[in-house]
Amino acid sequence: MTRIFPQPFHTLLLTAVWLLLNNSMSLGHILLGLILGIVIPIVCQPLRIPQPKIAKPFKLIPYVLVVLKDVIIANIEVAILVLGPVKRIQPGFIAYPLTLKDDLPITLLASTITMTPGTCSCELTEDKQFLYIHVLDMPADEQSLIDYIKVHYEGRVKEIFGC
């Protein structure tokens, strides 16, 4: 069974995305989607790097809502900064000390940081200890920004992956 469905969740996801892309539920598309959903995970299996399992999938929902709220606030803040006088902008780099260890949680955190208020993740150190972040408008107190990311995003990502 595991040889035919190495990734049962991916099979379902690929079929669903195929049906959504075609915007139809006809039998032909369901069959074609299932074939793609079965063949692609088998072909891709040797390429996969083992990733930690999502321990608490339901924690993803509040996480997405928090990020969505922050994205909307970020948009308004960045819009005001862009339209205001350029001299007021104080950009800067910070090194964020990571406590996550695995690739998938770090990717999720880095993507979240890029999508939210005035921050953009630039580089990860080799030993996965620090994430370099470019900040569009650096607050006077840099530690407050690090604490905000730590409490709001990294803590929640840790809960989701249960590590």
Place this chain on the structure above:
Amino acid sequence: MSFGFELAISILLVIGGIFIFVGSFGLLRLPDFYTRLHAPTKATTVGLGSILLCSMLTAYATEGRFSISELLITLFLVITAPVVAHMLAKVAMHHKVRMFAKTKHTELVDTARMQQPPASDSSSKLDS
């Protein structure tokens, strides 16, 4: 189409237009490469989001069906935008792109380029 739908659709279109305009305007206006990176990755997310929402509403109001492809566009956008921004920032670091004079902690770029942890003096301050 009822008046309510027309009103909602036009408000969404105007909001979307404003945010996408601000995002593009930021590209023109901000002082250096790194700050310009922020405008298109963020200021356009809400803009594009409201235009996609408007597209779903229009499909529902005119044809009476739920169109789901817009959700897929959102999904792909959310997955790809941060990766592209990350790669651009990485390339900029390696090319030693000129930075805005007021940028704080420019010394971090040198260690970031080598994927090494920051030098001990700045890390002890930030690591506490």
